[in-house]
Structures are given as C-alpha cells and as structure tokens.
Amino acid sequence: GQQVMQIPQYQHVQEGEDFTTYCNSSTTLSNIQWYKQRPGGHPVFLIQLVKSGEVKKQKRLTFQFGEAKKNSSLHITATQTTDVGTYFCGAGGYQKVTFGTGTKLQVIP
Amino acid sequence: EADIYQTPRYLVIGTGKKITLECSQTMGHDKMYWYQQDPGMELHLIHYSYGVNSTEKGDLSSESTVSRIRTEHFPLTLESARPSHTSQYLCASRESQGNYNEQFFGPGTRLTVL
Numbered sequence: 008g009q010q011v012m013q014i015p016q017y018q019h020v021q022e023g024e025d026f027t028t029y030c031n032s033s034t035t036l037s038n039i040q041w042y043k044q045r046p047g048g049h050p051v052f053l054i055q056l057v058k059s060g061e062v063k064k065q066k067r068l069t070f071q072f073g074e075a076k077k078n079s080s081l082h083i084t085a086t087q088t089t090d091v092g093t094y095f096c097g098a099g100g101y102q103k104v105t106f107g108t109g110t111k112l113q114v115i116p
Numbered sequence: 117e118a119d120i121y122q123t124p125r126y127l128v129i130g131t132g133k134k135i136t137l138e139c140s141q142t143m144g145h146d147k148m149y150w151y152q153q154d155p156g157m158e159l160h161l162i163h164y165s166y167g168v169n170s171t172e173k174g175d176l177s178s179e180s181t182v183s184r185i186r187t188e189h190f191p192l193t194l195e196s197a198r199p200s201h202t203s204q205y206l207c208a209s210r211e212s213q214g215n216y217n218e219q220f221f222g223p224g225t226r227l228t229v230l
Contacts, residue, residue, distance in 0.1 A: 038217065049206055049221040050159070093156055099217035102166075103149065103174075104210075106159045 009034060011098050013107035021115050026083040028110035030096035039072055039079040040097040040104060050095060053081075086114050119143050122207050122222035129197055130230050137192045137225045139207030146212040148190040149219070150174070150182060153204045165190060166212070197229045 012031050020026050030039065038057045042050040054063055056072035056079060063070045069082045083090055093111045097104040120141040129135060141148070146167040151159045151174075161174030165184040179201070180194050190209075194201055207222040 040217065040219075042219075046156070049224050050219075051221070052218045055218065095159065097219070103147075103161060103164055104217060104219050108158050109156075111156055 009098060009100070009105045011096060011105050011107040013096055013110050015110055016108065017111045017113070019113045019115060020086050022088060023085050026086050026090070026112055028081050028094050028096075028112075030079045030081075030107050032077050032098060035076050036079075036098045037076075038099040039076075040099050041070060041079075041081055042095045042097060042106075043092050044095065044109075045092045048092075055099065083112075086112070088114050088116055090114055120207065120209055120220050120222040122205075122225050124225060125223060126226045126228075128228045128230065131196075131198055133197050133229075135194050135197055135227070137205055137207075137227070139190045139192070139222055140188050141190075141207075141209045141220070141222075142188060143209060143211075143220065144187065145209035145220075146187065147210050148184070149208040149210075150180075150190070150192050151206040151208065152176060152178065153206055153224075155204065159206070163192065197227075199229045202227060202229050 040055045041053040044050045060074045061072040067084045071080045093109045095109045096107040123138045148165045150163040160176035162178040163182040165171050171182050182192050204224045204226050206224045208219045210219045
C-alpha cells in the first residue's frame with residue numbers, strides 16, 4: 008500500500024528559530040494534507056495542497072507541494088512555544104488519508 | 117469546531133472485560149475511521165466505514181470489531197481487553213463528495229487495561 012515518510016522524527020528548536028518538516032512518497036499524490044496534534048490532543052486539519060508546485064501560507068507557516076507531487080514540506084518561521092506538537096502530513100485518497108509518521112516539535116523557551 | 121464526539125474520554129479496566137468505545141458525528145459524513153495511537157506516535161488505521169452496513173479492516177491488525185448501523189454512529193468493541201490494548205483510540209470522519217478530504221477527529225478515548 009501507499010507509504011508516506013516524514014523526517015525528522017523529532018526536532019528541538021530554540022524559540023525564535025525556524026523549523027521544517029518534510030514528507031515524501033514513492034508515488035504521485037493527488038493531494039497532501041497537513042495536521043497538527045498538540046500534546047494530549049487530537050489531530051487538527053491545517054491545510055490541503057492539490058496543485059503541483061503549490062505554495063500556501065498561514066501566518067508563520069508555509070506549506071509547499073513538490074513539482075512532481077511526491078513530496079511536501081511545512082516550514083515554520085520564528086517558532087513560538089504555541090507551535091509545540093506533532094505535525095502529520097497525509098496523502099488524501101478516495102478511501103482514506105494515509106498519514107505520515109509525524110514530526111514531533113519541541114520549542115525551548 | 118468539529119461535531120464529532122467520543123465517549124468515554126478515559127477508561128481504566130481489568131483484563132478480560134468487554135468494552136465498547138462510542139463515536140458519533142453530527143455532520144452527516146459517510147466515511148468514518150478508527151485509529152490507534154500511542155502517545156506522540158504514528159496514527160494506525162484499524163477500521164473504516166464508507167457508510168451504513170459497510171466496515172473494513174485498516175492497515176493495522178486489531179482484535180477489535182466495529183459496526184455501522186446508523187450514519188452518525190461508529191462504535192468500536194473489544195470482546196476481551198488485554199494490557200496490549202492500552203492506547204489512545206481516535207475516531208474520525210469526512211465527507212465523501214468532491215476532492216476536499218479533510219478529516220475531522222474526535223477528542224479520543226485513552227484506554228488503560230490493567
């Protein structure tokens with residue numbers, strides 16, 4: 008079945024530093040979604056990318072979809088303690104979303 | 117805010133007990149899902165449903181069973197709980213139509229089997 012890999016698995020950053028997580032698939036994706044899960048919480052949808060090379064921004068978060076639609080990235084500029092959590096990418100399909108392994112972000116004040 | 121609910125939120129039970137985790141959504145979504153997740157770890161799909169009377173096993177083998185008698189309700193049952201079942205169980209739903217595939221997650225049930 009479809010597999011989606013995410014790197015890194017963990018990331019510790021000093022508050023104010025930037026952070027990036029990468030999502031890679033061996034197959035072409037119809038779309039890619041990103042979710043955030045706060046510690047002790049449940050995943051919450053952030054955004055969906057559909058078009059090749061698409062870039063979307065939400066305040067300090069920048070989402071990119073690769074030209075070949077096989078990879079994606081989430082970049083956070085100037086992290087804050089509120090950014091702490093696990094970020095999951097998800098390859099959206101008709102039956103289900105195939106989630107990546109997740110990147111756990113820890114922000115040191 | 118998503119209208120998807122799970123009960124109980126926390127459950128501590130002894131080995132061998134039968135339990136049912138409830139999940140309900142009021143959005144009219146046909147597709148519903150159950151995930152098992154250890155704290156801070158991957159989301160493992162254990163069951164899903166396309167609609168009433170439809171259930172499928174997910175990517176991770178599970179001893180649990182599910183039913184879908186009503187669109188809004190997707191309960192998960194463990195006939196005989198074991199310590200290895202200790203985990204968080206997340207229910208989710210999404211629309212069937214179109215390409216907008218956002219999944220809405222419930223708050224989860226944290227299960228501890230002693």
